[in-house]
Amino acid sequence: MFTVPNSAFILESxxxxxxxxxxxxxxxxxxxxxxxxxxxxxxxxxxxxxxWIGLASVAMGFGIWSMHFIGMGALxxxxxxxxxxxxxxxxxxxALTASLLAFYIANRQNQSIIAFIFxxxxxxLGISAMHYMGMAAMEMEVxxxxxxxxxxxxxxxxxxxxxxxxxxxxxxxxxMNRRVIKMITSLIMGLAVSSMHYTGMASVVxxxxxxxxxxxxxxxxxxxxxxVIAVAIGTFVLLILSSLSGALDRYVxxxxxxxxxxxxxxxxxQFEKAIHQFLHANTxxxxxxxxxxxxxxxxxxxxxxxxxxxxxxxxxxxxxxxxEIYRVxxxxxxxxxxxxxxxxxxxTLERISSILKVPLQLxxxxxxxxxxxxxxxxxxxxxxxxxxxxxxAVLHHPSIEYQNQIIEYNPKIHTYNFEQRLLSDxxxxxxxxxxxxxxxxxxxxxxxxxxxxxxxxxWNHPVHGFLSPxxxxxxxxxxxxxxxxxxxxxxxxxxxxxxxxxxxxxVRHIAINIPGTYITSARLLKTLNNCVDKYAILAKNxxxxxxxxxxxxxxxxxxxxxxxxxxxxxxxxLDDFGTGVSSLSxxxxxxxxxxxxxKSFVDGVPECKKESAIITAIVSLCHSLDIExxxxxxxxxxxxxxxxxxxxxxxxxxxxxxxxxxxxxxxTWMKQFHSHRNxxxxxI
Numbered sequence: 001m002f003t004v005p006n007s008a009f010i011l012e013s014x015x016x017x018x019x020x021x022x023x024x025x026x027x028x029x030x031x032x033x034x035x036x037x038x039x040x041x042x043x044x045x046x047x048x049x050x051x052w053i054g055l056a057s058v059a060m061g062f063g064i065w066s067m068h069f070i071g072m073g074a075l076x077x078x079x080x081x082x083x084x085x086x087x088x089x090x091x092x093x094x095a096l097t098a099s100l101l102a103f104y105i106a107n108r109q110n111q112s113i114i115a116f117i118f119x120x121x122x123x124x125l126g127i128s129a130m131h132y133m134g135m136a137a138m139e140m141e142v143x144x145x146x147x148x149x150x151x152x153x154x155x156x157x158x159x160x161x162x163x164x165x166x167x168x169x170x171x172x173x174x175x176m177n178r179r180v181i182k183m184i185t186s187l188i189m190g191l192a193v194s195s196m197h198y199t200g201m202a203s204v205v206x207x208x209x210x211x212x213x214x215x216x217x218x219x220x221x222x223x224x225x226x227x228v229i230a231v232a233i234g235t236f237v238l239l240i241l242s243s244l245s246g247a248l249d250r251y252v253x254x255x256x257x258x259x260x261x262x263x264x265x266x267x268x269x270q271f272e273k274a275i276h277q278f279l280h281a282n283t284x285x286x287x288x289x290x291x292x293x294x295x296x297x298x299x300x301x302x303x304x305x306x307x308x309x310x311x312x313x314x315x316x317x318x319x320x321x322x323x324e325i326y327r328v329x330x331x332x333x334x335x336x337x338x339x340x341x342x343x344x345x346x347x348t349l350e351r352i353s354s355i356l357k358v359p360l361q362l363x364x365x366x367x368x369x370x371x372x373x374x375x376x377x378x379x380x381x382x383x384x385x386x387x388x389x390x391x392x393a394v395l396h397h398p399s400i401e402y403q404n405q406i407i408e409y410n411p412k413i414h415t416y417n418f419e420q421r422l423l424s425d426x427x428x429x430x431x432x433x434x435x436x437x438x439x440x441x442x443x444x445x446x447x448x449x450x451x452x453x454x455x456x457x458x459w460n461h462p463v464h465g466f467l468s469p470x471x472x473x474x475x476x477x478x479x480x481x482x483x484x485x486x487x488x489x490x491x492x493x494x495x496x497x498x499x500x501x502x503x504x505x506x507v508r509h510i511a512i513n514i515p516g517t518y519i520t521s522a523r524l525l526k527t528l529n530n531c532v533d534k535y536a537i538l539a540k541n542x543x544x545x546x547x548x549x550x551x552x553x554x555x556x557x558x559x560x561x562x563x564x565x566x567x568x569x570x571x572x573x574l575d576d577f578g579t580g581v582s583s584l585s586x587x588x589x590x591x592x593x594x595x596x597x598x599k600s601f602v603d604g605v606p607e608c609k610k611e612s613a614i615i616t617a618i619v620s621l622c623h624s625l626d627i628e629x630x631x632x633x634x635x636x637x638x639x640x641x642x643x644x645x646x647x648x649x650x651x652x653x654x655x656x657x658x659x660x661x662x663x664x665x666x667x668t669w670m671k672q673f674h675s676h677r678n679x680x681x682x683x684i
Contacts, residue, residue, distance in 0.1 A: 128200070314355060494534070548575075630650060
């Protein structure tokens with residue numbers, strides 16, 4: 001193996017550069033594919049993490065194997081070269097095994113330098129074993145031996161470069177969604193495989209017995225190109241499969257998040273997204289199924305699901321192209337009509353009501369489904385969100401009878417009753433914790449540091465269930481009751497900050513939404529100072545978020561009030577920036593410390609060039625004015641990648657990192673988030 005007979009004739013060999021280059025490209029491409037597949041582990045994937053590790057290992061192992069045989073095809077010798085099919089196929093297994101081990105170790109939570117050294121050794125041995133098994137698979141008249149020193153060096157190079165590649169890959173695991181980082185890591189991993197191969201080839205001495213005639217023509221290249229084409233096609237198919245698997249996973253994730261699994265209709269989350277988009281929806285309706293729980297208790301939830309399925313199929317059968325249907329609650333379906341006339345929706349609801357008056361036959365049971373349909377029609381400039389609130393007000397009215405009737409919203413009847421009920425219940429809600437606070441983190445995307453949280457109020461009503469803030473906050477604001485609720489929020493937040501300080505929790509900054517004209521009230525500053533003194537917290541730990549529309553009617557007093565608040569040490573943020581008018585004028589005059597860019601500007605990023613350019617311009621302008629920027633509503637990795645690629649990186653808030661959480665959930669989430677962040681810091 002390491003000796004050449006003295007009588008042997010040593011052959012000179014060279015390489016075809018184009019194939020050498022192709023082999024390196026294949027190795028790097030396979031590495032990139034493997035990293036892309038492995039990246040899916042970092043997301044909330046429908047598929048188990050081991051599936052992605054397995055696919056990444058197959059991609060990497062196949063790349064190592066492909067690179068070797070394309071590299072062998074680049075070798076020019078004056079003899080025909082064949083390959084033993086069994087050994088050729090068998091040689092891929094060391095590469096697959098080594099790749100599987102490498103990705104498994106790289107994705108472990110508890111990592112050490114010893115583990116990386118061990119995995120580098122195993123990975124290097126796997127690459128080397130694959131290489132030398134591939135060499136053994138060659139069948140030709142030429143014999144070969146190895147130079148011992150170079151042979152050992154090739155294995156050591158494979159181990160060393162594998163260790164470096166794995167260490168870099170694992171250390172930058174959280175940054176793999178950045179294409180440049182992933183490309184650099186892929187290049188290093190590809191070069192690790194290639195350098196071992198060509199160092200190993202440098203250790204080979206090809207020779208023949210002295211009495212063998214050296215042919216001038218041979219078919220080596222023909223066989224090589226067949227193998228090269230086959231391997232290249234296989235690699236291309238693997239790339240396509242990886243793209244499809246990622247797309248499938250994203251599609252499954254989208255379906256799980258935005259569609260109801262039972263009826264296959266868009267769910268409440270999709271509906272809430274839609275009512276923000278369909279600002280000019282003409283009509284919204286809600287179909288409420290009465291006493292569904294009675295059927296669930298009497299015959300089981302499977303039977304109740306059958307009722308819901310039958311009703312949903314009826315809705316889909318009767319709907320027109322101008323209607324969008326959603327399942328917004330367990331027993332409620334919502335309709336959005338986008339046409340200027342609501343006659344089509346009324347006709348559809350009448351047909352549904354007529355059909356449901358006849359009992360349904362489900363197996364051996366006859367079921368009379370009692371419903372009511374609430375209809376809210378735009379009369380002035382109501383938004384889709386307001387129309388939905390009006391439809392809900394109809395359903396909450398005590399005069400409702402569930403006899404498949406259709407009731408249109410009447411502000412003189414429904415609004416007063418529902419609003420009065422909410423107003424009469426709000427004090428009890430604050431006393432009994434039906435009203436509570438959730439916190440959504442704000443993240444520095446480049447350092448993954450938690451910069452603070454925003455406090456948001458939620459209401460779990462004992463009768464009406466969870467009420468949307470978009471439903472009860474306008475009612476409280478119109479009545480002036482929102483001032484009392486804001487004082488309650490400030491007290492609760494200060495109390496929570498005091499508790500977190502005593503527990504040593506890392507939350508040091510909380511933002512509170514301040515409604516309407518309350519920003520100009522002397523009562524607000526008095527409440528803030530009293531709470532800060534009572535709970536012994538620093539004013540700089542609180543930030544007040546005001547909207548542009550809340551100051552536009554009294555801009556001079558607002559400027560004075562914000563100035564006084566800033567003098568006391570509190571921060572002030574201008575929320576929903578860009579949704580009003582003359583925003584730059586307010587940015588210039590208001591002494592704010594933070595500007596929050598509205599979600600509507602980030603929805604189209606990075607596909608929409610205009611929105612991307614607007615965000616970049618706003619962030620750059622605020623940086624020059626020494627104003628912090630927060631981008632709200634960030635929900636996907638593309639948006640994060642764009643925001644973190646900007647010259648001045650803003651703070652990010654949105655579902656991509658975390659949803660609004662109760663304080664217990666927030667602490668648990670922060671521990672997990674900091675654990676991942678510390679792993680990243682320790683491994684770099």
